[in-house]
Amino acid sequence: RxxxxxxxxxxxxxxxxxxxxxxxxxxxxxxxxVGRSFKYHRPRxxxxxxxxxxxxxxxxxxGATAEPALRATQIAMFDGLEARSxxxxxxxxxxxxxxxxxxxxxxxxxxxxxxxMRPARLWKFYEYFIRRSAGLGTAPPLPDPDTYSHRNxxxxxxxxxxxxxxxxAARGAAEKGARVIIADEQSEFGGSLLASRESxxxxxxxxxxxxxxxTLTNSKNVTLLPGSSVFGYYDYNFxxxxxxxxxxxxxxxxxxxxxxxxxxxxxxxxxxxxAFERPLVFCNNDRPGVMLASAVSTYVNRYALRPGRHAxxxxxxxxxxxxxxxxxxAGVNVRSVIDSRPAGAGRITERLREAAIxxxxxxxxxxxxxxxxxxxxxxxxxxLSHRESLECDLLAISGGWSPAVHLHSQAGGSIRWDDxxxxxxxxxxxxxxxxxxxxxxxxHLAACLHEGREAGIAAARNAGQRLQGGQxxxxxxxxxxxxxxxxxxxxxxxxWRVPARRDPERLPKQFVDYQNDTTVSDIRLAAREGYTNIxxxxxYTALGFGTDQGKLGNINGMAILAECLGxxxxxxxTTTFRPPYTPVSFGACAGESxxxxxxxxxxxxxxxxxxxxxxxxxPVGQWLRPLHxxxxxxxxxxxxxxECLAVRNSVGIMDASTLGKIDVRGPDACRFLEWIYxxxxxxxxxxxxx
Numbered sequence: 001r002x003x004x005x006x007x008x009x010x011x012x013x014x015x016x017x018x019x020x021x022x023x024x025x026x027x028x029x030x031x032x033x034v035g036r037s038f039k040y041h042r043p044r045x046x047x048x049x050x051x052x053x054x055x056x057x058x059x060x061x062x063g064a065t066a067e068p069a070l071r072a073t074q075i076a077m078f079d080g081l082e083a084r085s086x087x088x089x090x091x092x093x094x095x096x097x098x099x100x101x102x103x104x105x106x107x108x109x110x111x112x113x114x115x116x117m118r119p120a121r122l123w124k125f126y127e128y129f130i131r132r133s134a135g136l137g138t139a140p141p142l143p144d145p146d147t148y149s150h151r152n153x154x155x156x157x158x159x160x161x162x163x164x165x166x167x168x169a170a171r172g173a174a175e176k177g178a179r180v181i182i183a184d185e186q187s188e189f190g191g192s193l194l195a196s197r198e199s200x201x202x203x204x205x206x207x208x209x210x211x212x213x214x215t216l217t218n219s220k221n222v223t224l225l226p227g228s229s230v231f232g233y234y235d236y237n238f239x240x241x242x243x244x245x246x247x248x249x250x251x252x253x254x255x256x257x258x259x260x261x262x263x264x265x266x267x268x269x270x271x272x273x274x275a276f277e278r279p280l281v282f283c284n285n286d287r288p289g290v291m292l293a294s295a296v297s298t299y300v301n302r303y304a305l306r307p308g309r310h311a312x313x314x315x316x317x318x319x320x321x322x323x324x325x326x327x328x329x330a331g332v333n334v335r336s337v338i339d340s341r342p343a344g345a346g347r348i349t350e351r352l353r354e355a356a357i358x359x360x361x362x363x364x365x366x367x368x369x370x371x372x373x374x375x376x377x378x379x380x381x382x383x384l385s386h387r388e389s390l391e392c393d394l395l396a397i398s399g400g401w402s403p404a405v406h407l408h409s410q411a412g413g414s415i416r417w418d419d420x421x422x423x424x425x426x427x428x429x430x431x432x433x434x435x436x437x438x439x440x441x442x443x444h445l446a447a448c449l450h451e452g453r454e455a456g457i458a459a460a461r462n463a464g465q466r467l468q469g470g471q472x473x474x475x476x477x478x479x480x481x482x483x484x485x486x487x488x489x490x491x492x493x494x495x496w497r498v499p500a501r502r503d504p505e506r507l508p509k510q511f512v513d514y515q516n517d518t519t520v521s522d523i524r525l526a527a528r529e530g531y532t533n534i535x536x537x538x539x540y541t542a543l544g545f546g547t548d549q550g551k552l553g554n555i556n557g558m559a560i561l562a563e564c565l566g567x568x569x570x571x572x573x574t575t576t577f578r579p580p581y582t583p584v585s586f587g588a589c590a591g592e593s594x595x596x597x598x599x600x601x602x603x604x605x606x607x608x609x610x611x612x613x614x615x616x617x618x619p620v621g622q623w624l625r626p627l628h629x630x631x632x633x634x635x636x637x638x639x640x641x642x643e644c645l646a647v648r649n650s651v652g653i654m655d656a657s658t659l660g661k662i663d664v665r666g667p668d669a670c671r672f673l674e675w676i677y678x679x680x681x682x683x684x685x686x687x688x689x690x
C-alpha cells in the first residue's frame with residue numbers, strides 16, 4: 001500500500017499496488033468482466049489465480065513491445081502498465097459477437113464441419129470472417145526491440161515447483177551436497193503457502209518460506225529460478241525452462257533482456273508442481289463472479305482484497321470451507337456453504353459454526369443468474385426438490401483437485417485413475433524422476449512436506465551424492481511440521497455434473513471448458529455422433545484446446561463422456577499431454593540466433609579474394625561461397641555465362657575445401673567406408689580419390 005501504481009485496462013485509468021498481479025488489481029477495482037468467451041462471446045470474469053486461468057487473456061502493451069495471449073493472473077503489476085482484453089468488439093462490455101450466444105443451438109459441437117463445407121465457392125468468404133474472429137491476441141506489428149538468451153545448465157537434482165513439497169525437496173537434496181536447481185512459475189517461492197495462514201515449525205507460513213529461501217540462497221550448490229516455468233520434459237532428463245527476466249517494458253531501455261530459455265540436463269528430477277482445483281458444472285456456471293475457492297483464498301490472504309461483498313460457497317470437498325473462513329475474516333458476508341455431500345465436512349464445520357456461517361449439506365446449486373456479474377444462485381436438494389434462491393455477487397466453487405501430471409506424462413510416465421482420490425495420479429516413471437506433494441495426489445500439508453523432503457534426499461542419493469560437511473552439516477533440518485493437520489475427515493464425493501431441471505440439450509448452458517465454450521450438450525452430441533474416443537472428442541468439441549490445455553475442464557469432460565457411455569472414468573483415459581505446458585514466445589525459442597547471428601558464418605581461405613572481386617555470396621551449409629562475379633551491372637545469368645566461357649576457353653579454379661574432410665584410421669577403415677559409400681573403396685589405389 002506504500003507504493004501505488006497507475007495502469008490502464010481497456011482504456012480505463014486504474015490504480016494498483018506493488019506486489020499485485022493484473023488480475024488482483026482488476027478485482028480490487030471491482031472490474032468483473034475481463035474478457036469474452038471464444039465462441040459465444042459471453043462475458044467472462046477471473047476464475048483462477050495462476051496458470052489455470054482460462055478467461056482473463058489479455059494483450060499487454062502496444063507497438064513493438066506488445067505481448068499477446070497473456071494471463072492477467074501471471075502479469076506482475078508495474079507503473080504505466082497497459083492491457084486490453086483479447087476478445088470483444090467493439091468492446092468487452094458491449095460485444096456484437098454475443099449474437100452467437102443467442103444462436104447457440106446452431107453453433108453446437110462440430111458446426112464448422114457441417115456449415116462451411118458447402119458451397120465450396122463461398123469458402124473464401126467464410127474464411128475472412130473466421131480468421132477475424134479467431135485467435136486470442138494480435139502479433140506485434142514491429143520488430144521486437146528486446147533481447148532473449150539461451151543458457152545451458154547441468155545439475156544433480158532439478159526441483160520443479162517451489163511450494164511446500166518443492167522447498168522441502170530442494171532443502172533435502174541440498175543437504176546431501178547435490179547441485180540443485182529449483183524453478184517455480186510464480187514470482188515468489190512458496191506456492192500454496194503464499195495464501196495460507198498455516199504455521200510450520202512454529203513459524204507463520206510466510207516466515208517459514210523466507211527462512212527456506214535464505215537457506216537455499218546462501219548455499220553455493222543451489223540455483224533459484226523464480227518466475228520460471230518448466231514447459232517441456234524431453235528424453236534423457238532434458239528439460240526446457242522459460243525464465244521471465246523483466247516484465248516492465250522499458251525498464252532497461254531498448255534491448256533489455258526479456259526472457260531466458262534454460263536448457264537443463266538433470267541427473268534426477270523431483271516433480272512438485274501441485275494440483276489444479278476443478279470447477280463444478282451447473283447451469284450458467286461461467287458468470288463473472290464465479291471463482292475457484294482456492295483462488296478466492298489467494299486473493300483474500302495474499303493480495304488483501306475482497307472479491308465480493310456477499311458470497312456463497314459450493315463444494316463437494318472440505319478444502320473450500322477454508323475459503324468461507326477467509327472471506328468471513330475479511331469482512332465478507334458469507335450467505336451459505338452448499339455441500340453436495342449428505343454428511344458434509346469434518347472438524348472444520350465447527351469453525352464455521354463458531355463464525356455463524358450456515359452450511360447446507362446434501363444440496364447443490366442448479367443455476368446462477370446475472371449477466372455481467374453474478375447476482376444470485378438457485379439452491380436445491382440433490383433430488384432437485386425444495387428450491388430456494390440466494391442473492392450474492394461472489395460464488396466460490398470447488399469440485400475437488402486434479403494433480404498436475406503434465407510433465408510426468410511428457411517424460412513418458414504412465415498415469416492411473418485413483419478411485420479413492422477421484423483423480424489421475426502418476427503411476428510409473430520411465431526417466432529418473434519422482435513426484436511429490438499435490439502433483440502426486442497428496443493433499444495434506446504435513447504429508448506434502450514429508451514426501452517432498454524424502455523425494456529430495458532420494459534424488460540426491462540416486463545422483464551419487466553423499467552428505468557433505470559444509471554449511472548444512474549442523475543445520476540439516478528434520479521433516480517440517482505444520483501446527484495442525486489440515487487433513488479432510490470426510491472424503492471428496494465426485495459431482496461431475498449437477499442435474500439440470502430442464503433438458504441440458506437446451507438452455508441454460510452448462511460449461512465444461514470455459515475458454516473454448518465446450519458444454520455438457522456438446523459432449524453428449526459428440527458421443528451420439530460416434531466420437532467416443534477422448535482424443536476424437538477433444539478435436540470435435542475443442543475440449544482442452546487453446547492456452548488452457550484442459551487444466552480445468554478435462555477431468556470433468558472425461559467423466560461426462562464416461563457417463564454418456566456407461567463406463568468408469570478409468571476406461572476413458574486422458575488426452576496426450578504435449579509440450580509446452582504453458583505458451584513459449586518465438587523470441588525465447590530463437591534466443592540470440594537472430595539477424596546476422598541467426599546462423600554461424602564460415603569463410604573459406606579465398607574469401608578475401610572473392611570479396612575483392614565484388615563477388616555475390618550465398619550460404620552453403622554455413623559457408624559463404626561466391627554465387628557470381630557481376631561486372632558492369634551484369635545480372636546473374638549474364639555473369640554465369642561469362643564465367644562459363646572463361647573456364648571453357650581457359651582455366652578455372654574451384655575451392656572444394658567447404659565440402660569437408662573425414663579422417664578415418666584403423667585396420668577396418670576400408671570396410672567401414674564401404675558401409676557408407678556405393679563404390680568399392682578397398683580397390684581404390686593409394687593417393688587416389690573417387
